[in-house]
Amino acid sequence: MEESFRAHALNNKLNGSCWKFIPVYSDGIWNLEDGENIFRHTLLRLYVQLALIFILTSFMHFALKRIHLPRIISEILVGIILGPSLIGHFLPNVSEILFPPQSEKIMSSLTSFGYIFFIFLIGVKMDMKLITKSTKREWYISGFLMINMILVTICAVQIKNAMDPEENSRDWISFFAGTLMLTSFPVVACFLIDLKIINSELGHIALSTALVADLMSVFVVNFYDYARIMVDASFRAGIKSIVLSLALLVFISTALKQLMVWIIRRTPEGKPVKSGYIVSIVFLVMVVAIIGDNVGLQYLYGPFIFGLTVPTGPPLASSLVEKLDTIVSGLFLPLMATYCGYKSNLWELNQTLPHSLAFIMSFGLIMKAIAVFVPAIWFKVGYRDAVALMLILSAKGIVELGTFAINSQIKQTFDSGQFTMAVVAILTMATIVPLLVGKLHDPLKIYPGYQLRNILHSSKNDGLRVLVCTHRQEEALAAVRLLNISNPTRESPLFVFGLYLKALVGRSSTTQLINHQLDQKASKFDQNRHWKQPIINVFKYFKSENPINVNLQVFSAISPPKLMHEDICWVAFDKAVSLIILPFHRKWNVKGELVSDSDALRNLNTKILNNAPSSVGILLDRSQISGPSIFMSPSIYNVAVLYMGGEDDMEALAYARRMAGSSKVHLTVIEFVAPDNFQNTSKWKDMLEYKFLNGVKSEDEMSGQENMLYREVIVRDGADTAAAIQSIGDKYDLVMVGCRHRDDSPITSGLSCELPELGPMADLFASSDITSPVSVLVIQQQLFQDSFSEKSIRL
Incomplete structure (x- = not known):
């Protein structure tokens, strides 16, 4: 067999040179002939190369991760060590044995094959909804970045045309400048993941901006490629290439997309997709790549x-x-990263550093910094985070390496020294950027951000976006009763996101977020269907009762208890909700007796209060005390707001004023006032609160609506406050109160607070002394970055 292969290889010629027989498999170390090199067998040599690369990379990353450098730095450095820069220069014989020139073709093929699937996974991981969610801020920054890239590229082309035609860096300099000015979405995403800030407001801005800028650059680059075809070949060839490319894109976005939807519908809820479907998709990826390459794309x-x-x-x-x-x-x-490091040669750097390149790089980086920093400041991003955003969007990584590597293999635009310059530039930026961003941005401030996501500052015309978290059916019923009196109208609808929470037990740590809007099959083996379906039905019934004024989406989150708060915060962040409704950790029976007290649920609520990207409401449901009730509510629903000042009380009052828009809700605002006219230390906050409360007490709002009433209760200390609260429990169906209040106020002086997540006033309603069927909604207004650390709740 081996002789037939050898004869076949010798009889085939390519470009005038004979193919030599290439031994792939080794017969074993004991069957080696005298003087035979075991590393001449390609498969064995590949195994040794991969093992050496990953062992050295692991040791390198173990040392560099202590200073928070990404893994790609270690991979490039290992390639530089194994290549002509070190081992190839000082130990050429060893390099010839381990990395002979003929092995580069195998490495190149593997990296190109893997890069295809990397690009495919980039598309899979991209959430196109980020484009629709992008604000003017992201669009302006992306537009400035695109203009900057075009200007720098034009400047580089002008410098190229002015250079000596014999200069070997003419074609390279424009390509180098344009590539470094690009903003790559996958590089930014990986960078944010490494820094653990991808779910922060800053991370959201960076992701949206990078996505929009990346898609813009794809359009511009393809437009440039088609223009070159028209110029270099013919106008007809360019039009033909455009038509065939558009036909391929239409086929992908219609036929293949319908195939994806069909696969989803064939997959039971909570179950992974069958391996056969995955293999078919992998095959289609290769087919699409081949067709695209043949039609000019x-x-x-x-x-x-x-x-x-x-x-x-x-x-x-x-x-x-x-x-x-x-x-x-x-x-x-x-x-691929190691291969790029291996292909570079640091000894050739001094020969390929024209002054024009230094000018282009400096000019491009300065212009890119201005293009990000100025719009960020204009849209109220803090100075430190604006600089951090500027650095993040300037990050370079595997995409730029892949672009240079593919171009050097196919188009051969530049030589070894110029390729080395590109690798060094990427290595330098990938090293400096994470260190500077780590100093500028606090990773603890993940979800609290810059945008106002609360009820007080939300527009009535935009509706109210609410995330309802439930573990059991009775919690969903209590939340729906609250939503039912939230006055959903055609002009100001309710956007409700129901989230069923299930703790993941056992050894598995893989979280699941199931979207019940995908019309998937129900799984016969779904152990949670007995619990989640009644909860889903509660939300669907609420939607059926309000088909026009309520928009509903229902999800299930199955995750370990220690990670459950991250699922809740992420859904709230992703859906841009103004209020998260959480169930209280204590439950009462129809007699008013405490029947359950969950420490796990209390810890979850506390984590959400400390990390939520919006306002949070904890619902103490005592409605079961008055007897079983599903959606039945009295013809008149009496709501009281206990007000003593502060942003949380203002948030509660803003929600109550929305409820009072319904004629079946009677609202009473009870303001607790100290007899000595206690004043807030912040005159500005006191002015804002006075203006807000004065609007509630004004003749236009109160006298014109019979269902709104204002009362003022004078209390001397916490004892008077407790007595006043106990006396109003039987008069109302729902009491709303803020969580945080002024520590030095005489109104709460002397009040003990067993449950700090409720605050001193709401804590009175959770005691065993209250047996009336009054439910309580405790509200904490959205935390912002400047107040995050100092207002966190500790148990």
């Missing part, structure tokens, strides 16, 4: 568009990421 863009057509989230996108991400991110991408 870059072979990477076909898989990228295909990835964008995959519906975001579980089950399909999450299964593809789970199946492919390990080998792509764990094998192919590290191999």
Whole structure:
């Protein structure tokens, strides 16, 4: 067999040179002939190369991760060590044995193959809803970044035309400048994940901006490629390429997208996608890449568009990421980074550093900094975070490395020294940026951000967005009763996001977020269906009773208890809700007796209060004391707001004023006032509160509505406050109160607070002394970045 292969190889010629027989498999160390090199067998040599690369990378990353450097730094440095810069220069014989020139083709093929699937996974991980959610801030920054890239590229082309035609860096300099000015979405996303700030407000701004800028650059680059075809080949060839490319994109976005939807509908809820479907999609990725390359579209863009057509989230996108991400991110991408480091040669740097390049890099980086910093400051981003955003959007990584590597293999735009310059530039930026961002941005401030996501500052015309978290059916019923009196109207609808929470027990740590709007099959083996379906039915019934004024989406979050608050905060952040409604950790029976007290639920509520990106309401439900009731409510619903000042009380009153828009809600605002006219230490806050409360007491609002009433109660100390609160319990169906109050106020002096997550006033309603069927909603207004650390609640 071996002789036939050898004869076949010798009889085939390519470009005038004979193919030599390449031994792939080794017969074993004991069957070696005298003087035979075991590393001449390609498969064994590849195994040794991979083992050496990953062992050295692991040791390098173990040392560098202590200073918070990303793994790609270690991978590039290992390639530089193994390449002609170190081992190839000082130990050429060893380099010839381990990394002979013929092995580069195998490495190159592996990296190109892996890069195709990396680009596909980029499309899968991209949430296109980020574009619709992007504000003017992200669009302005993206537009300035695109203009900056075009201007720098034009400047580089002008410098190129002015250079000596014999200068070997003419073609390279414009390509180098344009590539470094790009803003890559996957690089930014990986960077934010490494810094653990991807779910922060700053991370959200960076992701949205990078996505919009990346898609803009894809359009501009393809437009430039088609223009070059028209110029270099013919106008007809360019039009033909455009038509065939558009036909491929239409096929991907219609036929293949419908295939993805069909796969999702065939997959039971909570179950992974079958392996056969995954294999078929992998095959289609390669087919799309080949077709795209043959119709004039870059072979990477076909898989990228295909990835964008995959519906975001579980089950399909999450299964593809789970199946492919390990080998792509764990094998192919590290191999590409190491290969780029290996191909560079630091000894050739001094020969390829024209002054024009230094000017272009300096000019481009300064202009890019201005393009990000100025719009960020204009849109009220803090100075430190504006600088951090500028650095994040300037980050370079695997995408830029892949662009240079693919270009050097196919188009051969630049030589070894110029390629080394590109690798060094990426390595430098990838090292400096995370260190500076880590100093500028506090990673503890994840969800509290810059945008106002609360009821007080929300527009009535935009409606009210509420996230309702439930563990059991009775909690969903209590929340729906509250939503039912929240006055949903056509002009100001309710956007309700129901989230069923289930603790993940056992050894598994994989979280699931199931979207029940995807019309998936019900799984016969779903152990949670007995519990979650009644909860889903409660929300659906509420929607059926309010088909026009209520928009509903229901999800299930299955995660370990210690990570459950992250699921809640992320859904609230992603859906831009103004209020999160949480169930209280204590439950009472129809006799008013305490029947359960969950420490796990209390810890969860406390974590959410400290990290939520919006206002939070904890609902103490005592409605069962008055007897069983599902959606039946009295014809008149009496609501009271206990007001003593502060942003939380203002938030509670803002919610109550929305309720009072319904004729079946009677609202009473009870303001507790100290006899000595206690004043707040902040005159500005006192002025705002006075103006807000004065609007409630004004003749236009109170006298014109019979269902609103204002009362003033004078109390000397906490004892008077407690007596006044106990006396009003039987008069109202719902009492609303803020969580945080002034520590030095005489109104709360002397009040003990067993449950700090409720505050001193609401804590009285959770005691065993209250047996009336009054429910209580305790509200904490949205925390902001400047107040996050000092107002956190500790148990």
